Amino acid sequence: MSEVKVIDACxxxxxxxxxxxxxxxxxxxxxxxxxxxxxxxxxxxxxxxxVEKVGHQMVGSEKIGDVWHIKVRKAK
Amino acid sequence: xxxxxVGGGTGGTIIANNLARRLSAELRTGKVSLTMLSASDRHMYxxxxxxxxFGQMMPDTLYRDQASLLEASIEFHVDPVKHFMLDERxxxxxxxxxxxxxxxxxxxxxxxxxxxxxxxVEGSETFYSEAGAIKMYKALRNFKGGxxxxxxxxxxxxxxxxxxxxxxxxxxxxxxxxxxKVEIKxxxxxxxxHSIENVAKWAKPEFDRMGVAYETLFNLKEVDVQNxxxxxxxxxEYAYDLLISIPAHRGxxxxxxxxxxxxxxxxxxxxxxxxxGYDNVYVLGxxxxxxxxxxxxxxxxxxxxxxxxxxxxVKIGTPVREYDGKVYCFxxxxxxxxxxxxxxxxxxxxxxPANKSMHWFKMxxxxxxxxxxxxxx
Numbered sequence: 001m002s003e004v005k006v007i008d009a010c011x012x013x014x015x016x017x018x019x020x021x022x023x024x025x026x027x028x029x030x031x032x033x034x035x036x037x038x039x040x041x042x043x044x045x046x047x048x049x050x051v052e053k054v055g056h057q058m059v060g061s062e063k064i065g066d067v068w069h070i071k072v073r074k075a076k
Numbered sequence: 077x078x079x080x081x082v083g084g085g086t087g088g089t090i091i092a093n094n095l096a097r098r099l100s101a102e103l104r105t106g107k108v109s110l111t112m113l114s115a116s117d118r119h120m121y122x123x124x125x126x127x128x129x130f131g132q133m134m135p136d137t138l139y140r141d142q143a144s145l146l147e148a149s150i151e152f153h154v155d156p157v158k159h160f161m162l163d164e165r166x167x168x169x170x171x172x173x174x175x176x177x178x179x180x181x182x183x184x185x186x187x188x189x190x191x192x193x194x195x196x197v198e199g200s201e202t203f204y205s206e207a208g209a210i211k212m213y214k215a216l217r218n219f220k221g222g223x224x225x226x227x228x229x230x231x232x233x234x235x236x237x238x239x240x241x242x243x244x245x246x247x248x249x250x251x252x253x254x255x256x257k258v259e260i261k262x263x264x265x266x267x268x269x270h271s272i273e274n275v276a277k278w279a280k281p282e283f284d285r286m287g288v289a290y291e292t293l294f295n296l297k298e299v300d301v302q303n304x305x306x307x308x309x310x311x312x313e314y315a316y317d318l319l320i321s322i323p324a325h326r327g328x329x330x331x332x333x334x335x336x337x338x339x340x341x342x343x344x345x346x347x348x349x350x351x352x353g354y355d356n357v358y359v360l361g362x363x364x365x366x367x368x369x370x371x372x373x374x375x376x377x378x379x380x381x382x383x384x385x386x387x388x389x390v391k392i393g394t395p396v397r398e399y400d401g402k403v404y405c406f407x408x409x410x411x412x413x414x415x416x417x418x419x420x421x422x423x424x425x426x427x428x429p430a431n432k433s434m435h436w437f438k439m440x441x442x443x444x445x446x447x448x449x450x451x452x453x
Contacts, residue, residue, distance in 0.1 A: 012401070013419050013425070015230075018267070018271075022295065049293070050267060050293055055311075
């Protein structure tokens with residue numbers, strides 16, 4: 001059964017939320033879901049753009065308080 | 077109180093020296109012992125490798141004997157740890173010696189792993205090792221013109237390096253009078269040319285001015301060495317004549333082998349800098365899994381916090397400081413100009429235009445580092 005791993009990238013400027021997601025995506029197994037937590041408003045657009053281009057799957061994206069919760073499934 | 081520092085890089089050395097001074101009385105009376113275990117008897121100033129790659133520094137100037145950097149009260153052994161037994165508060169070294177501790181500091185650093193990308197080792201130049209930097213310089217010197225590609229792995233040590241090497245390549249080829257015969261193309265993993273938004277905003281017009289092409293959302297998948305073509309995970313490709321890589325990194329193998337953290341990065345509290353589940357184990361520098369730059373600068377500021385806290389635990393029984401994510405990075409913008417990025421968890425950097433003064437400050441810091449690592453700056 002695949003796991004949901006939470007990546008806390010709130011309040012960070014370098015390497016930043018998308019870099020953190022790419023780092024953990026490399027370590028994940030195909031089928032795993034990763035949940036990125038980000039306070040960077042750009043993440044809501046940046047992450048789906050990369051996910052679509054590289055060929056993974058967006059599971060969901062919602063803003064709770066000041067934090068974006070973005071779920072992505074590793075597809076390749 | 078037995079304090080054990082594992083790792084003799086920037087962070088470990090600053091912590092050990094700071095503790096030796098703060099706890100000098102306790103060390104004299106034997107109330108405290110302070111031991112460092114390192115994999116090497118030499119200490120390298122790693123940022124200097126970028127200069128070696130452009131023929132601006134000789135590699136022998138980047139080293140000092142590790143023992144010469146340490147306060148005399150620090151017991152120093154060149155004997156890297158092989159087994160961490162955290163529940164027993166004990167480590168075993170390569171020579172099978174056992175060291176018990178009350179407080180452990182893990183500062184083992186990171187290593188590049190270009191072998192994880194097919195073709196990258198044999199197909200590219202890199203400046204992340206002494207041998208690599210020398211080889212890169214020779215390749216640059218023999219380069220007569222053509223397409224130069226820069227590729228960036230994730231995660232990597234020194235996030236500013238991709239931008240710095242690009243500026244330096246432009247200046248190097250310009251100085252040799254062949255810039256018009258060289259096409260430089262920069263490839264970056266996310267959808268802007270640097271992870272820090274303000275660095276990206278500053279560097280983009282500079283790249284445009286220098287005629288540096290760039291492709292974002294490019295994560296290297298493989299290098300076709302025979303045909304000299306790089307392929308991305310995003311299904312794009314580029315034919316090159318000379319490939320410069322900033323390879324992806326992992327934590328040290330001993331961390332993975334001891335199951336202390338996935339990919340060698342130890343889960344660490346972002347403010348206390350303690351290992352998750354172990355209040356007596358501190359982690360810093362590249363070794364942490366924190367969303368903080370893997371740089372000597374981060375290790376330096378983390379080391380100051382940890383040294384204060386360990387000293388206060390000895391003196392009053394409790395830590396007194398928290399790490400706020402502070403990082404200060406020089407940014408070399410070519411061979412005669414520089415700027416800097418200073419930021420923490422909550423405040424982004426505010427980049428100033430590059431200037432010659434900051435470049436000469438950086439050149440001075442290249443020497444001042446040896447005072448810094450002794451804990452004097």
